[in-house]
Every structure is written in structure tokens, then in C-alpha cells.
Amino acid sequence: MNDSKKPAAIRERMQELRCNLEEDIQSSFENAQGMMSWRYHVRTYPWLFLGAAMVGGYMIVRLKGSRTQPRTLERSASTEQKESLESPKPPSSGRASSLRNSVLSLVGNLVMERVASYAAKEASTFFAHSAEESDAKKHRTSKRT
Numbered sequence: 001m002n003d004s005k006k007p008a009a010i011r012e013r014m015q016e017l018r019c020n021l022e023e024d025i026q027s028s029f030e031n032a033q034g035m036m037s038w039r040y041h042v043r044t045y046p047w048l049f050l051g052a053a054m055v056g057g058y059m060i061v062r063l064k065g066s067r068t069q070p071r072t073l074e075r076s077a078s079t080e081q082k083e084s085l086e087s088p089k090p091p092s093s094g095r096a097s098s099l100r101n102s103v104l105s106l107v108g109n110l111v112m113e114r115v116a117s118y119a120a121k122e123a124s125t126f127f128a129h130s131a132e133e134s135d136a137k138k139h140r141t142s143k144r145t
Helices: 002-036 038-044 046-067 077-085 094-144
Strands: none
Touching: 038 046, 046 094
């Protein structure tokens, strides 16, 4: 009598494991699809991607700006004559321009520092959360076996 219950119990347990396995595979597949989609990450961490875009744009401008050389245009005699006939333009205030550039540089650096700090915080939170999920998943898997 005990022998007839044992195979039935084994079959039932195997059926449960098959159902759990299908659910686990489906869940893993959906998680993998979500992780591969850049749209998912942008929706989940919009400020991180905004900061990354700002840093990327800043770096592109800095790198491109350091490589460009001012172009010297050859002037024709007629262009020089036209300029000499026009009224002279008042010289721009070098001191005000320098102060404005200094303030903008200071504000830009402060903003970039805050963006980088926020991006680092969000990245560490993301990776810590991913590590916790991975550990929990390993723990669940080890309990089943």
C-alpha cells in the first residue's frame, strides 16, 4: 500500500517542478527582454540618462572646441573698403565679458558636479539592487534543489 502512494507522490512532485520551471523560464525571459530594452532604462531612470546626456554633450563640445582652429579668411580689397566706409563699432567691454564668462563657468561646473554626483548615486543604487535580486534568486534556486 505504501509503494502505490510513493510513485504517485513522485509524479505529483515532478509535475509541480515542471510548472515552476516553466514559470521561472518565462520570468527570466521577460526580465532579460526588459534589461535589453534601452527604453525601459530611460523610463526607469530618466534623471540618470539626462545627466549622462548632459555630460556627453559637454565632453563633445570640450573635445571638439579644443581641436578647432580659428579660420583666417582672406579679404579682398573691396571688402576692406566697405568696412572702412562703415561706421566703427563700439568696442565691447572685455571686463564685463570676462566676468560673465567666469560666472557661467562657475555655474556650469556646479551643475555638472551635481549631475555627476546624482548619476553616481543612482548607478550605485541600481547595481546594489541588481546584486540583491541576484542573491535572492540564487538563494531561491538553492532552496529548491
